[in-house]
Amino acid sequence: MASRTRQRTGPAGLTARLVVVVYLFLLVAWPVSVVVQRAFDPVGQPGGVGALWERLSAPDAVYAFYLTLTVAFWAVVVNTIFGVGISLLLVRQRFRGRRALSVLVDLPMSVSPVVVGLALVLTYSTGLGWFGSILSETGVRIIGSTPGLIMATAFVSLPLVIREVVPVLEEVGTDAEVAARSLGANARQTFWRITLPTIKWAVVYGVVLSAARAIGEYGAVRIVSRGAEFNGETATLLIQNEYQAFDEAAAYAAAFVLVMAALLALVVVTVVRPQEGSES
Amino acid sequence: MSIEVVGVHKSFGDFAALTDINLTVPAGQLTALLGPSGGGKSTLLRVIAGLEDADSGSVEIEGVDATSLPAQKRNVGFVFQHYAAFKHMTVRKNIAFGLEIRKRPKAEITAKVEELLELVHLTQFAERKPSQLSGGQRQRMALARALAIEPSVLLLDEPFGALDAKVRKELRDWLRRLHDEVHVTTVFVTHDQEEALEVADTIVVINDGRIEQVGTPDDLYDKPASEFVLSFLGPVTRLGGQLIRPHDIEISRYEQAATATGPITRWTRVGFEVRLEVTPDDVLHPEPVQVVVTRAEATALGLHPGDQVWLRPQVGAQTVSS
Numbered sequence: 001m002a003s004r005t006r007q008r009t010g011p012a013g014l015t016a017r018l019v020v021v022v023y024l025f026l027l028v029a030w031p032v033s034v035v036v037q038r039a040f041d042p043v044g045q046p047g048g049v050g051a052l053w054e055r056l057s058a059p060d061a062v063y064a065f066y067l068t069l070t071v072a073f074w075a076v077v078v079n080t081i082f083g084v085g086i087s088l089l090l091v092r093q094r095f096r097g098r099r100a101l102s103v104l105v106d107l108p109m110s111v112s113p114v115v116v117g118l119a120l121v122l123t124y125s126t127g128l129g130w131f132g133s134i135l136s137e138t139g140v141r142i143i144g145s146t147p148g149l150i151m152a153t154a155f156v157s158l159p160l161v162i163r164e165v166v167p168v169l170e171e172v173g174t175d176a177e178v179a180a181r182s183l184g185a186n187a188r189q190t191f192w193r194i195t196l197p198t199i200k201w202a203v204v205y206g207v208v209l210s211a212a213r214a215i216g217e218y219g220a221v222r223i224v225s226r227g228a229e230f231n232g233e234t235a236t237l238l239i240q241n242e243y244q245a246f247d248e249a250a251a252y253a254a255a256f257v258l259v260m261a262a263l264l265a266l267v268v269v270t271v272v273r274p275q276e277g278s279e280s
Numbered sequence: 281m282s283i284e285v286v287g288v289h290k291s292f293g294d295f296a297a298l299t300d301i302n303l304t305v306p307a308g309q310l311t312a313l314l315g316p317s318g319g320g321k322s323t324l325l326r327v328i329a330g331l332e333d334a335d336s337g338s339v340e341i342e343g344v345d346a347t348s349l350p351a352q353k354r355n356v357g358f359v360f361q362h363y364a365a366f367k368h369m370t371v372r373k374n375i376a377f378g379l380e381i382r383k384r385p386k387a388e389i390t391a392k393v394e395e396l397l398e399l400v401h402l403t404q405f406a407e408r409k410p411s412q413l414s415g416g417q418r419q420r421m422a423l424a425r426a427l428a429i430e431p432s433v434l435l436l437d438e439p440f441g442a443l444d445a446k447v448r449k450e451l452r453d454w455l456r457r458l459h460d461e462v463h464v465t466t467v468f469v470t471h472d473q474e475e476a477l478e479v480a481d482t483i484v485v486i487n488d489g490r491i492e493q494v495g496t497p498d499d500l501y502d503k504p505a506s507e508f509v510l511s512f513l514g515p516v517t518r519l520g521g522q523l524i525r526p527h528d529i530e531i532s533r534y535e536q537a538a539t540a541t542g543p544i545t546r547w548t549r550v551g552f553e554v555r556l557e558v559t560p561d562d563v564l565h566p567e568p569v570q571v572v573v574t575r576a577e578a579t580a581l582g583l584h585p586g587d588q589v590w591l592r593p594q595v596g597a598q599t600v601s602s
Contacts, residue, residue, distance in 0.1 A: 175364035178331060179422075182351045182358040183378035183429060193377075197368040 039256035042249035072214035083161025117223025152220035161206030282307035288337030312480035357426030365410035436468035528597035538590035
């Protein structure tokens with residue numbers, strides 16, 4: 001019966017499909033596959049899995065991936081805690097300026113990451129920053145060190161958790177939470193036993209998206225990081241630096257890892273999505 | 281006296297949801313708050329449960345002033361119209377929730393949950409998730425969950441509102457039997473007068489944020505205090521300037537002393553009933569009168585659509601002049 005409800009494919013439908021496939025191939029599939037191919041078989045350099053592994057285990061590459069993972073981990077932790085908190089605030093509380101806050105939360109999505117980086121430098125650098133003098137006196141370095149990278153990354157990926165959690169919170173309503181309260185649960189117990197399990201999959205989905213975004217972040221990181229080898233050089237910066245230093249083989253090798261990370265994120269997201277559906 | 285509500289007011293913005301509510305709910309009884317949607321009955325229930333704060337007035341539960349107690353300290357069982365099931369937990373976990381929050385010993389929780397599963401006939405569904413239950417089963421689970429904490433009072437907000445007619449009826453009978461077994465003071469909100477008349481010991485009719493009448497189902501049906509109560513507790517029609525129930529009208533094809541006379545202008549058969557509409561010839565009261573007779577009566581009286589008939593109130597019929 002399902003086939004009867006499906007639209008029959010006319011010439012217009014076929015054309016549309018063809019356009020989409022060609023478009024996706026030219027824009028996404030082909031360029032990405034070239035990167036993967038070059039990672040295994042760089043021009044004028046030894047190819048194969050062994051050579052790829054060697055390039056990836058070079059000390060500067062190891063440092064860069066380690067730094068990227070550290071930054072992404074803390075950015076995701078921060079975003080998850082604040083993301084869930086802000087979502088609860090936006091959905092469950094009514095207060096003045098709620099809509100303004102809701103718009104503000106989306107800001108990082110629309111502002112260019114480079115601008116985010118510049119803004120952070122202006123605010124937190126020891127030389128230029130608003131409270132730069134306090135920072136330099138206490139010896140806390142933010143810009144040009146890991147905390148600055150984490151801040152920049154957390155900033156650009158802030159909306160991802162919130163935009164996943166808010167719709168779910170709105171959909172499930174407050175009935176179960178109110179019921180828990182009437183059964184004697186306090187606010188903390190209600191959150192851990194009722195609210196969190198309900199939004200669990202949305203949080204997981206948001207975390208995966210945040211992690212993918214955090215690993216791939218370039219613009220904001222470029223500005224706040226010193227970006228030198230063994231000194232604030234994340235994986236994306238490593239790719240750029242190696243590419244400009246004509247070490248394309250190393251650049252492609254690192255790019256290949258980022259592509260794999262992104263694919264992994266997509267797989268996780270695809271696995272998570274249906275489960276969310278069956279829960280509700 | 282199990283619940284004592286004194287001088288409760290509650291407004292939402294400009295809208296006065298409750299105005300000067302004074303109500304005593306006797307212990308161990310099944311009390312219905314009956315009224316139209318938006319009349320304030322659910323708000324009153326939520327004020328008693330502590331889910332809503334009254335603007336003024338006080339609520340006393342089992343002799344303890346609960347006015348400023350938060351919901352989780354009132355020891356009140358609350359059942360929601362849409363079940364409010366904890367979707368990620370099994371039926372067993374749902375029922376155990378209140379006891380686990382209270383940190384009761386494991387063995388005690390297990391025994392109590394088992395007993396409640398038995399009571400609401402869900403033993404074989406204990407390991408299922410709420411999404412695998414029917415509406416009626418979910419509501420029974422919600423009831424068991426509320427009963428688990430051994431509440432001083434059990435409050436049900438339109439408990440059968442989301443269920444289809446047949447299940448509603450079954451659950452209604454079941455609630456009555458359950459209450460006879462458990463004897464917990466129970467207040468339930470409904471807009472269905474049949475439900476209230478059938479199940480409740482006492483009915484509180486609420487309209488426009490005020491209590492219209494409090495009484496037993498018989499009291500309310502036989503001695504309605506106002507036109508509103510009469511018309512809300514069942515269908516009414518107007519016969520010669522009086523409000524009367526359509527089945528309390530005597531109908532005859534032969535001329536007799538009558539309040540109104542006219543032709544049968546509409547004829548609807550619903551199961552064993554025949555619902556008639558008679559348009560009086562009287563120019564002062566020309567609006568159609570509804571009359572309900574059984575099919576057997578209609579046959580015995582030889583009624584047919586278009587017949588000229590004479591109408592008058594039956595002896596002892598309850599009327600309210602308006």
